[in-house]
Amino acid sequence: MNKETEKKKSLFDSRGFWMVFSLVAAIMLWLYVTTTEGVEREMTLSGVKVEFTGAEAMRESSGLIVTEQDRTSVNLTVRATRRVLSKLSSNNVTAVIDLSRVTTDGRYSVSYNLLFPSGVNTDEITLVRSNADVVNFYVDRQVRKTVPVEGQFLGSTAEGYLAEDNLLFDPMVVTVSGPKTAVNAVDHAYIAINRSEVDKTLSYFTTYELMDADGNVIEDSAITRETEEVSVTLSVLSVKQVPLDINIKNGGGATREENVSLQIEPYNIVLGGDAAAIDSVSKIVLGTIDLSGVASEYSNVYTIVPPDSTENLSGVTEANVTVSIIGLATQNFNIDHENITCINVPEGYGAEIINQALSVTIRAPKEVLEQMSASNLRAVADLTGASETNVSGYISPSVRIYIDGFPEAGVVGRYSIIVTLTQKETTGEN
Secondary structure, eight states: OHHHHHHHHHHHHHHHHHHHHHHHHHHHHHHHHHHTTOOOEEEEEEEEEEEEEEEHHHHHOEEEEEEESSSSSSEEEEEHHHHHTTOTTTOOOOEEEEEEEEETEEEEEOOOOEEEOOOOGGGEEEEEEOOSSEEEEEEEEEEEEEEEEEEEESSBBOOOEEEEEEEEEEESEEEEEEHHHHHHTTOOOEEEEESSOOOSSEEEEEOEEOOTTSOOBOOOTEEESSSEEEEEOOOEEEEEEEEEEEEEEEEEEBHHHHEEEEEEEEEEEEEEHHHHHHHHSSSSEEEEEEGGGGEEEEEEEEEEOOOTTTEEESOOOOOEEEEESSSOOOEEEEGGGGGGGEOOTTTTEEEEEEOSSSEEEEEHHHHHHTTTTTGEEEEOOOOOTTOTTTTTTOOEEEEEEEEETTTTTTEESOOOOOOOOEEEEOOOOO
16 A cells, blocks of 8 residues: 555544544434423522503503502522523513502502513423512502792892892792602792892792702602792892981071981981982981971971882881970060051951960070060061951961061961951942
């Protein structure tokens, strides 16, 4: 046998060996598979998802929803043949709870059914054990509730400005819906403003937090807000301390600058309002006092009326005003009948003065009063106002008191006299 023949024989022997080996291996593998195909094994499926069926139908028909459940997954150990087990995993097996028989709210403990992937015969699978045989859950009723919107300003204002306590909201209430237990815990919606150095009124839309009666934030995804944002307005006022004052009309020999001691309590108040309106206010005038009507002292209570577009922030609505006359003396004088006259007597009438004397009070420096006498005084009644309908009979016109020769002196008070008017007789030609 030559070398080439030996070489071919050797190659043939090698190929034959591997062919026989492969054939034997295939037979052994076939025998292994066929002999183990019917042998059952156990497999653990961890985290099998728990799902509810009929939840939407239950909500629509009865207004019920599942709000709590003690577990969202279960761990299972199943037994089946290797062929069946190869088709199972934690992702394609589901623990299903049927809600079709649930008609009232309350707590439930319900066993689940296992749902296997299509193509798997459930009769070939045995549940060996699980970490839970039932799922505990709570079914609540779906409700709606309207709650008020509340809020606080927790920031700061710039110097010379004040934020009003009450925030304005639009809308003033919001509606929430969801499980009865969760919704009933909601007491109000809350908005906090935390801006600093605020110097003008703020108005903007913002979200809100839901709070319980104790002021705790409720964070429950099961609650639905029908309004996501509300408008909030924080009114910021310009503030200013403004003095109170009284108009004083000089008279009766007294002037404000030299003869008046004025006391106002309170002396000033704090105004708030629009910046332009506040800047235009230098004082608040309570009223007018005529010194000719004040003998020695005058006291009164005046209502504090803030100017338009402003408001009184002090909380005091009235002021006590006292005016005292200083540096002057008073003295009574009797004006004689001869020094009491009437002017502008209605035509055709005669005026008769009934008063024999008129007592008046004169105020002046003491040394001036010592130089005066009743002869320096005149009382004049102007009858211009008398009309044709009331001129007959008694009338009581006011009189003006004239002080001759003493410009420093003045009359205190107002005076009148009694006058009778009589129609003059007329003569006619026949």
